[in-house]
Amino acid sequence: MFHRLALASVAFLGVVSAQLTITSPSADDWWVAQSLNILAWTCNTSPYQNFTILLTNSNLSILPAPLALIAVQENFDCSATITQQQSAQPAGTGYVVQLSSTINATDVYAQSEPFEIKALGATYPTTTFSAGSSATGSSATASSATASSATTSSATASSATASSATTSSASPTTTGAALAQYVPVGLSMAAALALSLVIA
Incomplete structure (x- = not known):
C-alpha cells in the first residue's frame, strides 16, 4: 500500500513539474508595435510538442477576437521571433499571448501576463532580449568572436609554424x-x- 502511494506521489510530482510557462512578454517586458519582438517559454518543462500562438486582448475595441500569430510552433525552439507584420497591432495595454492546442484553440496550455504593446519607435525594455537589440548584440558578438577566433587561429598557426621552424633549425x-x-x-x-x- 505504501509503495503504491509513493509511486502515485512521484507521478503527481512529475505532472506538476511538467508545465509550460511563458517567460516573455510579461508585465515588465512589453512589445513594440510593427517591430521584431521575442516570445519565450519554458520548453524544457513543457509536456507539449507543439502549439498555436495566439494574441488576445480583453478590450474588444483593440482586438475583437484572438489572433493566430503562428499556427504551429514547435516547443523545442524555446522562443519565436514575432515579425513586424505579426506585431502590427495598435498600441495599448491588456494584451495576452496564449499557447493553445493546434486542433482546438480554446484548449489553452499557457498564457502570458497581461502586457503592453508600445507605439512604433518606443524603446525595448532593458529586462528582455528584444529581437532588435539582440540581433545587433548577436551580430557584434559573432563578429568579435569570429575575429577573435581568426586571430587565435592565426596566432596558433604562426606559433606552430615558428615552433616547427625553431625545432627544425634547432635539431642538429x-x-x-x-x-x-x-x-x-x-x-x-x-x-x-x-x-x-x-x-x-
Whole structure:
C-alpha cells in the first residue's frame, strides 16, 4: 500500500513539474508595435510538442477576437521571433499571448501576463532580449568572436609554424661524428673512428 502511494506521489510530482510557462512578454517586458519582438517559454518543462500562438486582448475595441500569430510552433525552439507584420497591432495595454492546442484553440496550455504593446519607435525594455537589440548584440558578438577566433587561429598557426621552424633549425643534422657516440662500448677506438669516417 505504501509503495503504491509513493509511486502515485512521484507521478503527481512529475505532472506538476511538467508545465509550460511563458517567460516573455510579461508585465515588465512589453512589445513594440510593427517591430521584431521575442516570445519565450519554458520548453524544457513543457509536456507539449507543439502549439498555436495566439494574441488576445480583453478590450474588444483593440482586438475583437484572438489572433493566430503562428499556427504551429514547435516547443523545442524555446522562443519565436514575432515579425513586424505579426506585431502590427495598435498600441495599448491588456494584451495576452496564449499557447493553445493546434486542433482546438480554446484548449489553452499557457498564457502570458497581461502586457503592453508600445507605439512604433518606443524603446525595448532593458529586462528582455528584444529581437532588435539582440540581433545587433548577436551580430557584434559573432563578429568579435569570429575575429577573435581568426586571430587565435592565426596566432596558433604562426606559433606552430615558428615552433616547427625553431625545432627544425634547432635539431642538429645527424652526421657520422654524432653517430659515433652511439657505437657499442665493445669496439676499439680505432674501429669506432673508422666507422664514423665511413658513415660521414
